[in-house]
């Protein structure tokens with residue numbers, strides 16, 4: 059008897075059709091509800107591309123200009139829609155070019171299915187042309203991966219892949235398909251996967267733990283909530299807000315939690331972490347109960363662990379048991395889907411205000427405003443500051459845009475200053491910090507959310523890592539707004555050199571090309587702003603444009619992002635200058 | 636700082652090609668050396684069991700087990716201290732017949748060491764010893780002066796004194812899922 063290791067949805071008819079492996083791949087994608095995939099063709103994946111051609115009225119393929127772009131675009135799509143992003147590439151270099159995006163999706167828990175072609179199974183292990191052990195290479199950065207060598211495996215493997223990618227704590231899955239498996243035929247029928255016996259995506263809720271958490275919250279005098287992307291992935295934004303409002307708890311966010319709670323919410327006290335806000339970082343080391351929700355205590359959030367929230371009782375709401383006690387000991391771990399656990403919590407917590415405690419956050423905000431924010435936003439002379447650009451974007455987006463940021467100073471400034479009214483609106487590379495992420499991710503974000511404005515905010519360095527995706531934007535007529543904040547430096551690294559390496563600017567100064575000429579080469583509407591006086595008008599024009607728009611803003615060259623918790627320092631030793 | 640000691644990690648898994656490297660990668664990423672690793676069929680039909688010995692702190696082994704369990708095809712992972720297990724290793728010693736016959740009264744040697752002679756030829760003897768590490772090691776020391784031609788020791792295999800309820804976990808899955 060064959061052992062069944064997974065459960066599948068029953069299908070009404072037992073009918074099958076005879077198709078090639080390549081056609082089966084497309085049929086699987088359609089069965090999973092995939093509308094768009096991002097990719098790049100090549101020898102080992104050509105049979106699948108031939109089917110993409112035949113099925114083009116039912117499923118869209120977007121040709122990016124580099125496989126890394128395909129992976130990031132799939133991520134951007136997944137991040138704004140919550141659906142599984144799909145990227146596809148050929149064997150060898152096509153597959154290795156996906157790696158950065160897969161790693162990024164893994165560390166940021168983004169649901170993604172990557173499909174790679176592979177040399178024929180008779181050639182495996184022979185160092186054939188464009189043969190790469192992509193399963194071996196991607197093992198540490200995938201939630202699951204699998205090499206298909208027989209056409210008949212395709213439906214079940216795809217069903218498992220989509221189930222794994224989107225369930226529990228989401229993540230990337232890679233399916234490698236040998237060329238012969240694409241050519242061979244199979245009897246096709248598709249059954250969605252509903253369970254895998256060795257995989258427990260959502261731990262069972264222990265009610266007692268929720269009650270203990272509620273009791274600690276009810277007894278707290280100075281509670282602080284820090285929430286992460288788990289709230290968004292769990293679709294628990296509304297519940298989070300209800301908890302916060304009922305218990306009157308100030309709530310801070312990690313950069314991946316950003317936009318789960320609207321910026322203007324009176325209990326939103328800002329960002330934690332290295333360049334986060336003064337108050338939530340400082341009060342992390344003063345609160346009596348720290349409620350961590352769907353976040354993983356990344357070192358960029360905690361600073362020195364030895365001095366992190368030692369005075370506080372720590373409650374950790376988490377779906378992934380391996381995250382509990384990984385970096386910070388949880389006094390009360392609450393395992394489970396936040397959508398379930400927060401709902402239960404809501405019943406057990408008592409209404410509260412914590413007015414004095416909340417006022418203390420406002421006092422520190424006032425200090426941060428005086429020392430930093432005011433200078434960032436209201437300079438009258440000198441070069442344009444990054445924050446001013448974000449402020450103008452807010453003016454015209456009213457907080458309704460999706461902001462996709464790249465990595466560096468402009469990213470921190472975007473996260474600190476961009477306004478959000480709704481969830482899934484901040485797309486950025488958090489855990490991996492992948493320069494070059496934003497431009498392709500913005501493509502996916504716009505295609506996933508065509509009715510919303512998508513603004514990519516990118517540094518002059520990161521822009522040059524994936525700028526070829528302007529070609530995708532041009533060809534596909536994707537109306538994304540691209541803002542390059544040009545300081546002619548790898549700004550974030552330069553800031554560290556200034557602060558910790560006595561201004562030895564080793565290889566951080568950039569002699570840049572004329573970005574406007576480049577964007578014009580792709581027939582994208584452009585504007586370059588050098589003066590503060592031109593900024594508002596330019597941003598307005600960009601935001602009102604129906605088409606793609608490229609805005610370059612020349613910003614202060616040696617601006618530093620503050621506040622800052624230097625590496626190894628305690629969160630409460632956050633520096634304001 | 637917690638003290639390092641030997642832990643035995645038992646991992647029950649589906650029979651999957653890539654799992655060995657997936658599990659090994661978890662140790663590699665944390666710069667932890669694997670002392671020994673074995674893989675075999677387990678007591679459950681079509682379920683594999685890995686036994687991995689590492690010298691780490693309890694905090695480390697807990698985190699490792701958490702990461703291992705997270706792998707999709709891992710059914711369950713456990714860790715045990717030495718005193719919670721019954722464990723054995725097997726060692727093979729190949730010695731030159733001439734040296735061996737000269738220096739040992741074979742009968743009393745076998746009796747004393749509880750070893751077994753597997754093969755005898757005019758050129759060499761192969762001796763097998765199963766036991767705990769210190770036992771195979773002490774025989775190694777004893778034979779070494781006589782010119783060991785080859786020596787090999789298996790990974791540790793172990794069974795726990797307490798239950799590891801794999802069948803129950805799998806049974807639960809079977810009853811709660813519609814499987815055609």
Ligand SMILES: Cc1ncc(C[n+]2csc(CCOP(=O)(O)OP(=O)(O)O)c2C)c(N)n1
Nearest residue numbers: 466467468491493517518519520548549550
């Ligand atoms: C792929 C990659 N390479 C290197 C780094 C290291 N790094 C982090 S920020 C940064 C500078 C980014 O410069 P730029 O894109 O111009 O943005 P700015 O900081 O000036 O806003 C670098 C090099 C990285 N995060 N990603």
